[in-house]
Amino acid sequence: MNVARSGSSNRSSTPTPVTPSSSSSHAVIISAVIDWPPSSKNVASGASSGTSSASRQMAAICVGRSTRPIVAPAAGPPHLPDCPAPAGVRGPFRRLEEAPGPPPLLASETPGRRVRRDAPDRARPAWRKQMAGDRKYHERTVAPVPDPPAAVRRLAAEAAGDHFCYEGPDGFAVALDPVAELVADRRRLLLRGPDGDVERAWSAEALRRVPDLLDELPLEAWRCYGWAGFELAAARDGLTGLAGDEPFLHLVIPAAEVRFHASGTLLRALDPAVLDVLQERVEAAPPPAAEVRPRAVPDQDAGAYLDAVEKAVRYIRDGRLQKVIVSRTVPVGFPVDLPATYELGRRANSPARSHLFSLDGLASAGFSPETVVEVSKEGAVVTQPVAGTRARTGERDRDDALRHELLNDAKEGYEHALSFKIAVDEMAELCPDHPVTVREFMAVRDRGTVQHLASSVGGTLTAPAHAWDAFAALFPAVTTSGVPKRDAYEVIHELEPSGRGPYGGAVLTYDADGTLDAAVVLRTVFQRDGRAWLRAGAGIVAQSRPERELTETREKLASIARHLVPQAG
Structure with missing residues (x-):
């Protein structure tokens, strides 16, 4: 060889x-x-x-x-080839390619005609009517901000409506006042834009054509921000009965943006007058950082989780699947100040990516340990499978011992290698004309209160494949689903008492030039209608011990629970 x-x-x-x-x-x-x-x-x-x-x-x-x-690479950890996938594993990219013809039209549509209609679910925002002449983003660069997390907190706290903050490879970005949005559930995919709405019946092919819909918007150099729920994968693969009735994809294109870079702060707005407002907010002194004492989060339903893990182990030993991630939800007994929680948690964590958003009543703040996929405008693709966990205490000797335990645990090594292999298989299917590059294998990454085994797998797209194809091929991360993925969706639906929503899915940015960055939604607090909750899971394989997997969820929950800031009053 x-x-x-x-x-x-x-x-x-x-x-x-x-x-x-x-x-x-x-x-x-x-x-x-x-x-x-x-x-x-x-x-x-x-x-x-x-x-x-x-x-x-x-x-x-x-x-x-x-x-x-x-x-x-010339120096670094070991690398493995793109081996054949195990029996029963079929990449979602292939499934999308198999869907014939254009997406089905609704009865009110005819081919080639955009349907202009009022949004059926909620009133059309006033700004939508004022967008007729503003199609190009006006830009201004001001001095770099010394404390981006504090600036993000201020912008989010003062936002009058929906907003989305994403920390990517180039720094923090804040999107304000959506001018277009795309929402999908198991019935339909709906794009609301400045010139009207386009609606498609739900199908995997309709999902694949999302870039075509976005490209038709009368906006130049746009960037999408949003989230993809875990149930999107089941719906894409024909398991719509597992998808529930809630939306599983929500993307927005903002009317205004702030992008924080080390060299300067980029302000973007469709209305040039908004640039002055953004500059004033960015340059204003941030509010004092929140001080919070850790508050106990109830560790409820531990017994039910142990039972679910035992059942998952039986399924694996019976040959139904090889690995599955089983999660549990823990309620937070108070409303959470998400912008303050984000700032505090970001200072204490070392995530691969982070996010803070409020879209259509659902709000979230989180610190992701890994990416689902990263795609450059040149077509370079990277995914980062992370699997295998031990606690991180902050005490050097104790953490070194836990690191050694992590590296020498057969179950953790097997769990990681299984996830890594599927990532390599999916990358090879996505990039058949180029070799798969394994940039890192079983390195240890510190992520807040835990440390993980992490690998990095790369490839190169060949036209006509594009970034959205890469997202479809690699979503959801194998480290939040299982092996084979399709069987894992069914087992997760059976063993977990509620749908996941964004948890285990992705937060992402997607640019008009083909750049895409998507991070796994983990280590996150969610909030809707005054109710807040946390969620964490563990990878279950044949060697899993239920008590250890329960402990792992507690270690992961701690990375966010200790930074929760209650709302004032």
Whole structure:
């Protein structure tokens, strides 16, 4: 087997072949994982890598054997090939491609005609009538803000209507006053725009054509912000009975934006007069940070969760599936000040992404440990499977011991490798004309009160595939669903007493130039109609112990519960 390793000085250079016989521990682990069963020599000689022999053996069982070349960075952890998916696993990208023809039209529509109608669910906002001449965003760059989380808190707290804040790879961004929105449930997909509304009967093909609908909006250089609920996956795959009646996709394009960068703060608005208002708010002194004492959150329904885990383990041992993430909901006994909670929690956490939003009555603040997918405008795709957890206490010696335990736990290694393999399979199906690049494998990432095993898998899209196809192919994250995904949707629906909504789904930004960034919704507090709640889950495999999985949910809940700020009064 040849393993291609890219040069460190020039990423575009031709990969140089190396073989598993290399003296590096990384090459030894590649050999141990791919050439199963590994020899005792290979297993033992990889001990210096920090990954236990038990974890590597579990990874080998999961991944199997392959001779297809892969691409690896010049220095870094081991990498695995795009192996065939296990029986019963079919990528959502393939399912979307199989849907024939255009999306079905409603009885009131004819092909090629946009239907202008009043929104059936709520009154048309006044700003919608004032948008006729404003199609281009006006921009202004002002000085960088020294404390973006505080500025985000201020903008969100003072927002008169719906808003969406997203921390992406380039910094924080705040979207205000939606000028267009797209909402989908199991009955329909509805786009409300400046020139009227377009409605489609729900189908997987209608979902796939979301970029076409957005491109028809009379707006230049737009950016969408929004969330995709976990139930979107079931509806996309034909399991509409599992989707419930609530919306499972909500995207908005704002009339005004603030994007915080280290080099400066970009203000954008369709109305140039709004730029002055935005600048005044951004440059104003932020309110004092909230001070809060941790308040107890009731740990209810622990017994029901233990029962659900036991049942999931039985399903796995009976061969129904290989892994499933089972979650539980914990109510918060007081209304939460979400902007203040976001600021406080962001200072204490080290997330991959973070968000704060209020859309159509549903509000949320969270700190995601991983991304579902990242797509550049050039078509580079990355996904970050995260699975395997131990607590993080802040005490160095204790955390080092827990880290060692995490790296040497066979169950955690198997759980991660199983999720990693599916991520590689899905990436290979999405990017068939390019090699799959494994940038990182089983690294430990600190995320607030927990530490995780994390990997990174990359690929390159080939036209006509685009960013939305990548999102469809990789959503939901295997680390919030299971293996196979479709069977996991059914088991989750059976074992969890309520629908997930955004939990386990994604928050995302999607730009007109094809850039997309989507993060998994975890470590999050939700609020609607004065009722607030938390949710956390654990990955269940055949080796799972219910008590340990319950403990894992408590560790994850703590990363957000300790930062909850009650509403004043």
